[in-house]
Amino acid sequence: MDLEAKALTKKYGNFYALRGLDLKVKGAKCVGYLGPNGAGKTTTLKLFTHLLNPTGGEALINGYSVQKEMKKALMEVGTLIETPDFYPYLTPEELLTMLCRIRGATKCDVKHALEEVGMYEWRNKRVGKFSKGMKQRIALAAALVANPEILILDEPTTGMDPRGMAEIREVIRDLKKSQRLIFMSSHLLSEVTEVCDEVAMLDHGTLLLHEPIDVVLERFRGNVVEVTALNKIDGEAIKGIKGVVSVEQISDTRVRIGFDDGAQTQHAILSALMQQGVDVVEYRSVGMALEKAYLEMIGGDTK
Template structure:
């Protein structure tokens, strides 16, 4: 079966600026793919090439096996999208904006009412979109992307402008869409959103796709250090150095100890300290989260 998205050697130059460099990407059908990158990393340019809004300088991109460059209309038939900011015709109501989309995507007549209900936009249906809040405009854009029941959703920052409750709601919606077999390709600055939703994550930096993490790799977190709070920190450090040969022990916050030694195990530490009669308040293994991993890979500070 062909992939939902397949890009080979995708590159885009704007004059001397190399926005995207030789990106190879495969997104399987039914997968939720999170696309991460800092501002200016090349996320939106990649998404725009995917939707045929920008022509690649080199390389190819196909959606469901149809080349976006050579067969744009066929490639985009099964695609719903939200690119950057939410936009709608301000003089038209929410229902009219969706009706416009329905006509242009040749969706069935009941599609507008169904998507209004799904996105909880019913009470705003007859309000002009120019009078909507940013969050509801974002909902409208998502509704527009869903009107024709696409098989692939390409979403650039779908949580933009949504309040925490709205984010949780949209997460649930995207999860239910993915469960029904829709492929979702989404970029977001909210890393926790991506971590909770995505089956796979690609990190783009300076135009290059520098890392891809699968669900298993996302679950396996790199241990960073062990945080230890005890009643006698200096004596505890000496005992751990002497009995467990731990060398990388440094003072942490609020009088705690930070054990960065790769050989350190919580069970061994607890046993030795209890044996020595030292009271333990806290013994916590700290692992690298997606945000820290992202910052480490892209050269930022965690």
């Protein structure tokens, strides 16, 4: 199972929404697709799902061109693009059954899909009365119902409350375990860090990075830790620890320590604190590595 963009380009007048994207994702994994508003994320996903036609290049799914062999290309793909709406007088059960029958899917399980997104008890209610969050859950169920091997998800937790977001992330984690390729755009860096194996970053329609998330996290690891202890922390004593470059005393029991090297130094600082008799209860990196990578490569605000 794979998704491949070959010099994929989408142009509106003189504006490039996507400029010669070359990207290949393959195998059972989750790939986070990051970028600011207008970077071209949704455009990419729409090109892969036949909602847009490319100006140049090609979108391939499992080797089939989405533009030339649409039915074959999308046969093993479940999609959630933006927040779709549904025919208001049909029920979730009817909508998903219709989808299964249209796809001729043999692996369909409407009940399981609705249970997974927490909508089974609403299966016989008309969708027209549902809230945006409920519709988003139904949309995810629609992506899952035919049990496809590839999932293309566009900001899947949009419009959901915090509980809903957590539940959907859990669903995505479970999906990863069942050997699927998940290609997911998101604004939420924490979400991508939590769920994905690889990350691709896009800005102004151009791909800036595509690497395993561990590599990105290591490369952009933050060199600041925040320490919380049960007893008073002596900031001056910490300055003497090898590799420490700055100490900011936040309160008697909390300090923020800057250091000049990688994980080894971070570990050495913790050991030294323990030796100094500091009763450490929390020791954590400040600032996400992915956020740092995002800011360095793209700049601007992050959510």
